[in-house]
Amino acid sequence: MCENIVNIWIVNPYGTLPSEGWREYRSAQLARALAARGHRVTWWIGDFEHRSKAYRTPVNYDPLLPASVEIRCLPTPSYQRHIGSGRIRFEQAFGRRFTAEATKADRPDVIVLAEPSLFFGVPVRRFAAERKIPLVIDVIDLWPELFHILLPGPLKRLGKLVFAPLYSRRRKLARQAAGIAAVTGDYRDTVAAGFKDKPTGIFYWGVDFASFQKQYPALPPLHETAGWNAEFVGATLVYAGTLGEAYDITTACQAARLLCERNAPVRFVFAGDGPLRPTVEQLACDYPDRVYFAGSVSPDQLVPLYQQSDIGLCSYAPGSTVSMPIKIFDYLAAGLAVLSSLGGEISQIVKSGVGLQYEAGSADALADAIARIAGDPAKLVEMKNRSGGLGEKFDNQRQYGAFAEFIETAAA
16 A cells, blocks of 8 residues: 555446445456545446436445445436437536545545546546646546547548547546556557556456355256256357447347247357347247347346356447457456457457357348357367456456555655
8 A cells, every 4th residue: 555645536437336235346356446445435426327227316325346346326317318418417516526525525646537427527637737636547448439430421520520529538538647547558558659658557346256156056057947958968058248239239139030040059058138138039939949039137146157158249339349348358357269359358368269250230240250169179168268268367356456555655
């Protein structure tokens, strides 16, 4: 612990608290790591929860976090669409409320601001600048780059011009920052470009690696749960997450249909929820002997599901700016071969021998990639062994312990 850094604020209106039952969020894991190093931590969060689109009960503490972690739950308006005026009002209201409440609180020694912070970051930046408080930014996603895919075809090339004010906002934030952290090297390099004097660090979302080493004998074998033929010989592919167009679910379902029709040696497990849930449910109804839809599953149920699978699918729509999705860490910890449509950092991992890349949006390309892996059992075993060997590198304790140390060093 750095002796002159005691009180640390994490400002991120998004995410779930550990007691709310979802996978433990990045801000919660960082708070836990900082508390373990002797710091007092305050997490400033909104009272409207992004994932469930519902209000949470305002609390000051979470029983699953250390006692030295305080929760400041700020009143915000609700929204239903990920991109829209309601989301903007939410962030603006959070920023105003932060300014009003922060001025009454004990001065922090450092502030960690989650980025993107399009419409709440400016008040936080100004608050830190006026009081000469070191500011560390944590780049979780790339906005406005993501917004380029919303522009009509010919205008996509003008994205930098259309969103110039948002790019300018991020440069000002990076210029002021005492340090720039990010969830991937791609994001770090993008935001830190032009600021070579800044301390930077890469701290991945990570995974509870130990949980993947446990055995879960209470869970029935997958063939019993799904009602499949126990004599089937082949591979099992799993996708768990949001069932929406941003995740190329339509393409995944089309590829599954193609392979089911061809009687390829592969079965499919889908888990999660989202607007395309009916599409997945129909697929499972049409091919009950090959496709199983598990619905929404808890983290405790997800690990056994992975343990009974062979291939993990990272499917994202064309133009996605995602570089290292959370799924990849689960897949590696579980020792699964990986199929991915993403470029960037994940593609380097996949190309190292743990899986295959395919063209986003192409059902034929995805079906071909699945068939290549499922049809070569020896190659599949080799990929799974390589994948399992990488999993421990991304363990939560390793990632967030290093992140906490980075914050101390950058702020000091």
